[in-house]
Amino acid sequence: MDRATFACSTAFFRDYSSSSQGAFCLPGGHVDFIEKAESFTYSDFFRDYLIPNHPCIFSAKFTEDWGSRRNWVTWDGKPNFDHLLQKFGEAVVPVANCDVKEYNSNPKEQLPFKEYIKYWKEYIKNDYRSSRGCLYLKDWHLSRAFPEQDVYTTPVYFSSDWLNEYWDAIAVDDYRFVYMGPKGSWTPFHADVFRSYSWSANICGRKKWLLYPAGQEDYLKDRHGNLPFDVTAPNLQDRSIYPRYNQSQPPVEIVQEAGEIVFIPSGWHHQVYNLEDTISINHNWVNGCNVAIMWCFLQDELAAVQREISEWKDPMDDWHLQCQLIMKSCTGIDYKEFYNFLKVIAENRISVLENGLDDEASAKNTPKAAISTLGMLHAVFDLKRTVKVLTSLSANEDFKKLDLTSLSPPPEALLHHLKAAIDTALL
Incomplete structure (x- = not known):
């Protein structure tokens, strides 16, 4: 990614609304x-x-x-x-x-x-x-x-x-x-x-x-x-x-x-x-350009599940967990796995930005080699988009109702690391 494209993408997503993407085509x-x-x-x-x-x-x-x-x-x-x-x-x-x-x-x-x-x-x-x-x-x-x-x-x-x-x-x-x-x-x-x-x-x-x-x-x-x-x-x-x-x-x-x-x-x-x-x-x-669309889709899917089994909300102690299980069976992912998805993407880019690639890793067909090929600015763009979606996920009421103790690192710590990596890369 060149600097002009990085600037263009930053400007576009600053005022971005996933609901309107593609509507003008x-x-x-x-x-x-x-x-x-x-x-x-x-x-x-x-x-x-x-x-x-x-x-x-x-x-x-x-x-x-x-x-x-x-x-x-x-x-x-x-x-x-x-x-x-x-x-x-x-x-x-x-x-x-x-x-x-x-x-x-x-x-x-x-x-x-x-x-x-x-x-x-x-x-x-x-x-x-x-x-x-x-x-x-x-x-x-x-x-x-x-x-x-x-x-x-x-x-x-x-x-x-x-x-x-x-x-x-x-x-x-x-x-x-x-x-x-x-x-x-x-x-x-x-x-x-x-x-x-x-x-x-x-x-x-x-x-x-x-x-x-x-x-x-x-x-x-x-x-x-x-x-x-x-x-x-x-x-x-x-x-x-x-x-x-x-x-x-x-x-x-x-x-x-x-x-x-x-x-x-x-x-x-x-x-x-x-x-x-x-x-x-x-x-x-999926990539940084449409990960927000994926996140909106998951929220819509969970809302549909919640409507479908709303009558069981009061008598069922683990109703929120059951909604996540049903959503995962239908779509292939739930909110906690979506967090892990964002974490893997983020950590791969942080690793490339902080450590680079040795000659052996660069020669292999690996995700980190692909990240390196697309350039430092692309990795920064990816991290910025991850921060945006992860911030929304962390504030989501349905996400906060889940047992998040198994998530490592915790969302707040991952967000802090992401923001620090972006700031360092842009120095």
């Missing part, structure tokens, strides 16, 4: 296409897309050196089933049935990868029809299962990735996925986990995206407050069911070609179609 508007890597810097992306929360498309030149682009695709741009079977045939993968709706999503099953490829070949041969329905391999943690494979390199633009930095540190999960599906497979209307950013790269095939800027989803809810499963369904025109639909604006529509990367802003709901047999790689990620 009107649906149906132009989506920028980034053609050349050599003329597009990290600071360009940070300033023009991350901060204002705008979508963009990166050309296929940004992925042309990836192993998956070379090896997973045949000469005519189709999935290379033989190569994929050779490398991953014995893996077990999650597969969704796009033809079935279950609790506003598609039901999933676990299948051997070789069985899924056999199905896919037969599906193509039968003119994209099958008694089994349209099956879509989704949310496969391939990088975690096969770390030795030469698949892709995360572009520098997406390298400030707090989600995967944290979950890698605790060795529990990650938010790096592979998707593979036939023509006609699709993903219903949704926003990404924790209202994170996402980037999605097509290894082969084409996708159509329908994007709704943050806030537009409110106009798409039915009279019970539920979001639609399919935003193209005719019944959305029925005002007795969807009373505010006529106030919504048309979505931003993107057709993503092979090799291209789409950047999806934080909190934008979307629906996605595979127009051809398609393989894609996707990351969900």
Whole structure:
């Protein structure tokens, strides 16, 4: 991060409101296409897309050196089933049935990868029809299962990735996925986990995206407050069911070609179609620009849980703890883990600012090496954003009702350390 971008980001977030981020990017508007890597810097992306929360498309030149682009695709741009079977045939993968709706999503099953490829070949041969329905391999943690494979390199633009930095540190999960599906497979209307950013790269095939800027989803809810499963369904025109639909604006529509990367802003709901047999790689990620959106989302989720079980508040001694447990089961995180998430992010940056990196650590693909590559000012920006959110968390009444004695260091001590590190770095 250069000094001009640091100054720009500091000014923007000084008067920042997470509820308004992205609201001024009107649906149906132009989506920028980034053609050349050599003329597009990290600071360009940070300033023009991350901060204002705008979508963009990166050309296929940004992925042309990836192993998956070379090896997973045949000469005519189709999935290379033989190569994929050779490398991953014995893996077990999650597969969704796009033809079935279950609790506003598609039901999933676990299948051997070789069985899924056999199905896919037969599906193509039968003119994209099958008694089994349209099956879509989704949310496969391939990088975690096969770390030795030469698949892709995360572009520098997406390298400030707090989600995967944290979950890698605790060795529990990650938010790096592979998707593979036939023509006609699709993903219903949704926003990404924790209202994170996402980037999605097509290894082969084409996708159509329908994007709704943050806030537009409110106009798409039915009279019970539920979001639609399919935003193209005719019944959305029925005002007795969807009373505010006529106030919504048309979505931003993107057709993503092979090799291209789409950047999806934080909190934008979307629906996605595979127009051809398609393989894609996707990351969900959070950083200093949208961590406040994540925090707002968690507060909204907890409030929804509290409303749902409000009748048990008086008779249940540990009602507040039960609300946290339910929220974690639904979203994957609770308030105490969110504190630990912020702590890990903060401590990694403080370590780099205070100690630097030795030559051996710099040569490795580690979070601290990535922090060092992005520069001291980026680390300071991250700490400033962490201070802002951690201050809000510490003052939150629901957080203060929890047993915080297990948190080490205590929130007040961590905040003091963060502020001291920022002051020292800016001397």
